[in-house]
Amino acid sequence: MTDAIDQLYTSNQQRTFAGDATEAAFLLGGIGTGNVSIGARGEFRDWELFNTPGKGKMLPNTFFSIWTKKKNEEAVAKVLESRLTAPHALSHGYHPITAAGLPRMKKSVLDGKYPVAEIKFEDDDLPVQVELEAYTPLVPLNPDDSGIPGAYLTYRVTNVSDSTVETTIVGSLINPVGGITYDKFGNLHPEMPCGQNLNVFRQQNGLSGLYMHSAKHPHHDLHFGNMSLVTPNPNVTYKRAWLRGAWYDFLQEFWDDFCEDGRLTDLGYETNSEEHKTDTGSLGVYETIAPGETKSFVFILSWYFPNRINGWYEHVRVKAPGREIARNRYAARFDSSWAAAEYLLVHFARLREQTFCFRDALFSSTLPGYVVDALAGNMPVLRSTTCFWLADGRFLGFEGCFDDLGSCEGSCTHVWNYAQTLAFLFPTLEQNMRRTEFLEEVDDSGKMAFRAMRMFDCVWMWGGKVAPAAADGQLGTIMRAYREWKLSGDDAFLKALWPQIKKAMDFAFVQWDHDGDFVLEDEQHVTYDIEFYGVNSLTGAFLLGALKAAAQMASHLGDDTSARAYEDAFDKSSRRLEELSWNGEYYVQQLDDVDKYKYQYGRGCLSDQLLGQQLAHVYGLGYLLDPEHVQKAIHAVYQYNFKTDFTRHANCQRTYVLNDEKGLLLCSWPHGERPKLPFVYSDEVWTGIEYQVATHLIYEGFIDEGLSIVKAVRERQDGYRRNPWNEVECGHHYARSMSSWGLLIALSGFSCDMVKKEMRFDPVINRDDFTTFWSTGRGWGTYHQHRDAASGEYECSVDVHYGDMSGVRVHACGKTFLL
């Protein structure tokens, strides 16, 4: 156990993923742009550029390949992916559109430190070594430059032989505009929706490449769009369209042409593709590389599919004529994929520097490696198709994604409650979400629709009726408004929202506290998709957190009456909740007969029982309940709900953790009295809850316990069982998983109040040599503290890498200093 605990602290190393880690898929793509992922074999997969998720969606004929010719030796050509992994059990073998039959690199290793992926290829047949660096710029506090529809793909080739090597790297890409479908044999479907597609070779402003578009779809059409594959390198070879032949001629001609001399012969087609057909284009860069020399083959992949349905789903969308289509934010900046590529070229140096600065700031941290992994691994959520970002600035999120559709619409308040990543990295987008919630979704009664739909002329219905308010979601959103205000120091934001925040706050007592005792006991819809009855600390702590936040906001705005009322309510509520819910060990649900209503938890030990308290810690609101009780309760959650083996666990609900894995249950009944049918999900494991509990454990001083949970989660996301960049709950890239950012806040003892212009660090691990990333609504950078071995004194420093933090006071190591 000592060893195990030591291991919780010792290493900040990151894992890498060999080519057989089939589940590892590293997302490229910006905020609201869609994605394409790189797998551990170096393959491009999961093409999700088309305003919808696309897990498992491949593009035919789309891969990079390398040709090398060492002097006086035979040329060697390979696809720049490592070998395919078992099973190989398709009913008709691998189809030629997958190029599965072409030689591939012997091995690959994916080193993904989000937002940058690096892949090392290995193959003895080649006289060179090849590495790929792939990323889409990500710069915290700069959503626009983190929302570019494109990616840099730089292959670095080192000649490890003793002679000059001629090298060509070719990227091949099908023109997917209009849509690609397949027949049962895996052939391109004879009636696929695309057609009139054209790949144009362009050379201008330092870029050469293929611009892929279609004459078929007008600008306002959902299918309208284009892609570009370009390079700034000067030595270029290309084939605008592969052979328009029968059977498998297309691949044979391309490969033979490429292998012959490492140059491509354009076939001279000058017409658009026929209706229901499209073309594959190839762009190559060639270089002569001296022994020992490394050369870069730089490609930029960009896309432009600006139009999406103006809604969440086909059945939840604007139907008013002329308003059926919404435009992506990126379409307000760029008029084509070519323009995006040009921007990426022009701003290459800055975007790379800032992106790598952020990556290094995060990964140079002395936090344990798996903690940083948990932070970075869930960052892709906000750039995945779980989220979208419209031209009018509106930022919206599903809960997660199905393979091919968003999963659960409406920026669901009770799911997004847990998420911290977006708030700390792109606070203006979180502010936008609060605006939607308070300014559009709170009605006159103060009820907030917990799924935002009004912007799409719809209302969230449930079981044929307008859905109820969600107690946890609504109250948590008030706390989040407080967070956004404090992170940004933006009083105007607070003022704009305050009247509605107040309404939403007051609604709680009208709706859920009919007996007026300042705790909620009426039917309360919560995040488990059911209604809780009776007093419980899940909604109870949220009420306390909201009251405390509301009191401070009211006070700041000079609304002293409200401030006092909320403070008074807080005191009463906190006491009453203790009376009714504390069982001496943890907080329970007050119900005489737990089976009177289906799906309750009663005397169970609920992992989320103090979620509101955890959020209060992260947001700087302090204790809501008796600190001693809080500590005891959160430890009970760990003690009873964290399982180090699931082989004997009987779960009749959904299964996210199994076999010899470790994980934290949503609930357990350590002393019996389990309801016959406890709330659905109670026997499940959700990473979003695991992180919030881990964060809370750390706040209460149970650091080993907290870290053990985090380590367990990330061990499950090992690339073989699950994707390190995709934590699943009710969908891929589940928003709740962004609770992981709370770990950074808790471990670094970070707090930030940009209203008061203060920032505080008080790390709870590795204090003698501690480095962390930090961020506020005004800037981000690194914090470092070091204990001088001789003097025993602590030195500390803050580096601001981005933004303007001038005038901010820092409290750390018992000192205070001004930035």
Next chain:
Amino acid sequence: MTDAIDQLYTSNQQRTFAGDATEAAFLLGGIGTGNVSIGARGEFRDWELFNTPGKGKMLPNTFFSIWTKKKNEEAVAKVLESRLTAPHALSHGYHPITAAGLPRMKKSVLDGKYPVAEIKFEDDDLPVQVELEAYTPLVPLNPDDSGIPGAYLTYRVTNVSDSTVETTIVGSLINPVGGITYDKFGNLHPEMPCGQNLNVFRQQNGLSGLYMHSAKHPHHDLHFGNMSLVTPNPNVTYKRAWLRGAWYDFLQEFWDDFCEDGRLTDLGYETNSEEHKTDTGSLGVYETIAPGETKSFVFILSWYFPNRINGWYEHVRVKAPGREIARNRYAARFDSSWAAAEYLLVHFARLREQTFCFRDALFSSTLPGYVVDALAGNMPVLRSTTCFWLADGRFLGFEGCFDDLGSCEGSCTHVWNYAQTLAFLFPTLEQNMRRTEFLEEVDDSGKMAFRAMRMFDCVWMWGGKVAPAAADGQLGTIMRAYREWKLSGDDAFLKALWPQIKKAMDFAFVQWDHDGDFVLEDEQHVTYDIEFYGVNSLTGAFLLGALKAAAQMASHLGDDTSARAYEDAFDKSSRRLEELSWNGEYYVQQLDDVDKYKYQYGRGCLSDQLLGQQLAHVYGLGYLLDPEHVQKAIHAVYQYNFKTDFTRHANCQRTYVLNDEKGLLLCSWPHGERPKLPFVYSDEVWTGIEYQVATHLIYEGFIDEGLSIVKAVRERQDGYRRNPWNEVECGHHYARSMSSWGLLIALSGFSCDMVKKEMRFDPVINRDDFTTFWSTGRGWGTYHQHRDAASGEYECSVDVHYGDMSGVRVHACGKTFLL
């Protein structure tokens, strides 16, 4: 190399498959009945009972589970499957309908000797050991008893503890009648097609169990059907329908009920399920088991879905009113799944004895283990959904299967050409196929449609025109008519077909030999789905084989004129083919410009160049060409086309073999002159061709070479990469793979002429102690020869296990004896 060669001969051991061999799926189900497979975890998968393939189709809530209670200890309950294997990366986790969250057995090992699967489970938590024996009866020469829509599932439980153990085994099965569909979350779809389903508990004639049917579909409806899960064991517990609740109540109630005391409580529902809903039923058997004692828990699963479309596909089917539906053969024997279960119970002893007798006869062979594996591993094709068998006796085959549909219709002559398994095990079904081909598909000109469709009022169209005849298919079918006649000794069969055989034979010269030189040079459609031009030995050897077979058949029927004409044509054709096609090393295609037509092979070394010769060997027709050339050519095929590593192979076609695997290419160009676009498939690897070449190599004395190929194939089907019971080409369970049976014939030097009542054995390996299975149209059994070490004399014996072989003379070991 000596070691490697030794390994080709030394072991007749069979592989087993651990629970992580995810691709291993052992088919249950009879001829023309559909299937359900057992995976290596012991799970039931790939439900294909509904007259269509269903790879990947699972049934919700369908699994067996065990409950044990050792005296004075806590009860333990587990699902009778070993643990789920990675990845666990579904977008919404495992759904409760998969019961993935319930505890499972620690390990399992699948030992599948087709037609019998045995699974050993291992788990330390249980005081018992559990084994499952699962099979559907298979008795060569008895297609009806090999075509029962059901399976025996016997769990044998041994008490390995020191106290009495109460044990219950429960089988749970959803009533699937009408059809089950899912919503995006994996829930049963609120509008799924089933409804009015009812599970009835019956006890009669020594059987107890659940009869699952639906009141919704009339008898003639495609969806009509029923299933039964029954047991002959006396101690029975059951729950006709799981809780009709909300959310995941169904599984929770079942599991809690089961765990409580190992008995099930029927919930008392007396109504059919609602429209769009169905029920899951559970049937349990309980026993008290003394320490060291083993008890059997016998279940019979049977099904009855008698109606299928009267055609191959929706677009190739009878549309005449009143004839839209065809009935399965089994529906002519049984009126329900219950009746099939009763038949399985009443005939249990005989069917088990005969099935195991066949299995043991086959697997007790001294042939190398991987050869027997190749024989048995492709036997499932004839009981897979690749084939179907109608109530009027008609037996038909696709080429293979898509996951959910037959793949390539019409008992395609040029694919089925290669297949031997059905002919040797169920010769009456092969005779039925010949009747269809010659009596219905040969038109007045002698042209045979190479896809049979007339029985469904359709004609095979290709590119908008009536398809051409296939030279290889048509001529091979004449050879197969010869095979069926010789195997059965059935002169009436021959007489009925002869006029049409003659027409089909004569057609060859009219259609493909315009210049009258007795070799074929005109456009010849062949099995590679393209047309060959010019003289080639693929069609050339088929012509020779057909002529030789036709001459013998004519002679036997007293048609001496034809016999002489065919003999004369044979001589001329053989000489001419040698002149035009022999290149000194192998046989090539005669074409001045190989690129004049697309998709030729020219000077390539074609693996199928002597397919006709191989078939002539298997069918006892002898040499068609110069034996020395034949030997040289088939060795060249091995030398040039058998690759022991595919890492550098560049294949732009479909990919069946890759990485460090071994396999035989369809063609290669060892001396250059590869066409720019050689025939599609030329760079591929097909197991059906690998086996025919291996068989041929063995015939020509290249036994190491032949066995090396077979070993390579079966190493690829290792349960991790591919299913040992499913060799894929253009579809699952591809018919061509049944060429593997030729290995048995060649290695045992078996020939059979039931017309002359003769049978011959002349094994070419392990001669001093040789045992093999044999079969003819009249009987089957084993052959054994043994060399007495002292005398050096060979002793040999034939055991007839089935049928009447009286009066048949056996030639073996230089002796002749009468059965």
